[in-house]
Amino acid sequence: MGVAGPLPPRCLVRFTPDPWIWPRPGRLFLLFDKNDRADAGAPVCPRKRKPIALRCLAIRQSGVSAALSITIWVLNYPPIVTMNQIDFSSSAHAHAAANAPACSHSSHQADGIYLISPSGFVADPGTLAQARDRLQTHGFKVETDGSALARFERFAGTDEQRVAAIQRAIRQPLPIVMATRGGYGLSRILPYIDWNAVAASGKRFVGHSDFTAFNLALLAKTGAVSYSGPSALHDFGTHNPDELTADLFVEVMRGELQVLSFEAPDADAVDARGVLWGGNLALVASLVGTPYMPDVQGGVLFLEDIAEHPYRVERMLTQLWHAGILERQSAIVLGHFTEYQLGSQDNGFDLPAVVRWLRATVRVPVVTGLPYGHVPTKATLPVGRKVGIATEEGMAYLLLDEHDHQHAHPHS
Numbered sequence: 166m167g168v169a170g171p172l173p174p175r176c177l178v179r180f181t182p183d184p185w186i187w188p189r190p191g192r193l194f195l196l197f198d199k200n201d202r203a204d205a206g207a208p209v210c211p212r213k214r215k216p217i218a219l220r221c222l223a224i225r226q227s228g229v230s231a232a233l234s235i236t237i238w239v240l241n242y243p244p245i246v247t248m249n250q251i252d253f254s255s256s257a258h259a260h261a262a263a264n265a266p267a268c269s270h271s272s273h274q275a276d277g278i279y280l281i282s283p284s285g286f287v288a289d290p291g292t293l294a295q296a297r298d299r300l301q302t303h304g305f306k307v308e309t310d311g312s313a314l315a316r317f318e319r320f321a322g323t324d325e326q327r328v329a330a331i332q333r334a335i336r337q338p339l340p341i342v343m344a345t346r347g348g349y350g351l352s353r354i355l356p357y358i359d360w361n362a363v364a365a366s367g368k369r370f371v372g373h374s375d376f377t378a379f380n381l382a383l384l385a386k387t388g389a390v391s392y393s394g395p396s397a398l399h400d401f402g403t404h405n406p407d408e409l410t411a412d413l414f415v416e417v418m419r420g421e422l423q424v425l426s427f428e429a430p431d432a433d434a435v436d437a438r439g440v441l442w443g444g445n446l447a448l449v450a451s452l453v454g455t456p457y458m459p460d461v462q463g464g465v466l467f468l469e470d471i472a473e474h475p476y477r478v479e480r481m482l483t484q485l486w487h488a489g490i491l492e493r494q495s496a497i498v499l500g501h502f503t504e505y506q507l508g509s510q511d512n513g514f515d516l517p518a519v520v521r522w523l524r525a526t527v528r529v530p531v532v533t534g535l536p537y538g539h540v541p542t543k544a545t546l547p548v549g550r551k552v553g554i555a556t557e558e559g560m561a562y563l564l565l566d567e568h569d570h571q572h573a574h575p576h577s
Contacts (some may be wrong), residue, residue, distance in 0.1 A: 229383065234244045281334050284375040292403075293398060306391055347399075370520065371391070371394050374445050376396070383455050390549040410542055411539065427560070435532060439496070441467065454488070465496045476514065495529070497523070504539070
């Protein structure tokens with residue numbers, strides 16, 4: 166039996182009788198460096214037994230961007246296929262390349278971004294202008310809300326102004342709404358936002374840090390998906406913006422990124438699916454006991470924070486533990502916890518000690534190394550979407566976007 170698809174040299178093949186990526190038996194996974202591919206054509210969608218090419222970015226702790234892009238091919242063979250039945254001949258490669266249809270998912274375009282300031286004020290209007298220009302270089306039409314540069318105390322305008330900006334955002338035509346920055350302020354206005362109108366608008370709201378309050382409130386009130394990812398100022402308005410952060414954002418918005426893989430050398434073994442949710446730990450903890458805290462059972466909870474000492478991180482985690490939230494999850498995925506200072510009284514107590522305590526206490530698989538947090542390289546994550554997560558040999562794989570390919574080969 167020949168492989169119906171182009172396969173490069175030096176590929177890693179893994180057969181899984183009950184794979185994590187889709188709950189169907191008999192999949193073959195082939196992982197390889199994108200730069201090793203013999204064919205430079207666009208990925209293809211399957212028709213019957215054709216391969217599925219998934220766009221996947223591998224985030225390495227070394228930060229070497231040249232080795233970050235890999236592709237996963239999922240082959241729809243019956244469960245009885247064995248490794249010695251696979252023909253890697255170049256003729257089979259060429260035949261499939263010539264007969265594979267184009268993927269319809271890649272045609273989706275996210276062509277516009279509307280910028281709002283729902284939290285802290287924009288200190289430098291020039292930085293916002295630079296962010297607009299950079300977003301435009303990625304192919305987006307960009308509009309800025311009229312009150313994006315407003316100031317009231319530490320906020321980007323009064324509570325009423327910031328609620329009105331969100332209302333304008335859901336009425337304007339551009340499909341993506343991005344926060345200019347985080348800071349503080351969204352928690353004050355959660356009761357005044359029309360969450361049903363936000364969900365019904367179909368807009369993709371994106372932000373970071375303080376924006377966690379918006380992400381989780383929307384999920385709790387409506388079940389709608391929003392995104393935890395870059396903000397305009399810090400990720401597109403700097404002099405040297407991180408290119409991978411931009412690539413991740415663009416590909417998620419355009420539906421091109423299905424799998425995010427990253428190095429997780431000390432991750433617990435996990436193979437699960439569940440609703441992806443979380444964000445900034447301080448904001449997650451602050452919502453416990455409020456109507457804006459989602460009730461997620463069997464979810465994949467991701468967390469990060471900045472300028473919080475490890476004992477404060479542990480204290481917030483204990484709050485989630487005592488509330489019964491952590492042990493209801495299928496996995497806990499930790500991003501970066503940055504910019505804290507240790508003292509002599511810590512006596513060896515550091516973030517690794519917190520992770521050890523978490524694993525011993527909660528007994529839920531913990532995965533570290535997620536490229537997410539107050540760091541230059543951050544993933545764009547769909548809060549409220551059902552995802553898959555698995556770990557293997559020091560790597561973690563997060564399935565972000567599960568297109569329904571199964572109809573093409575229902576008996577595979």
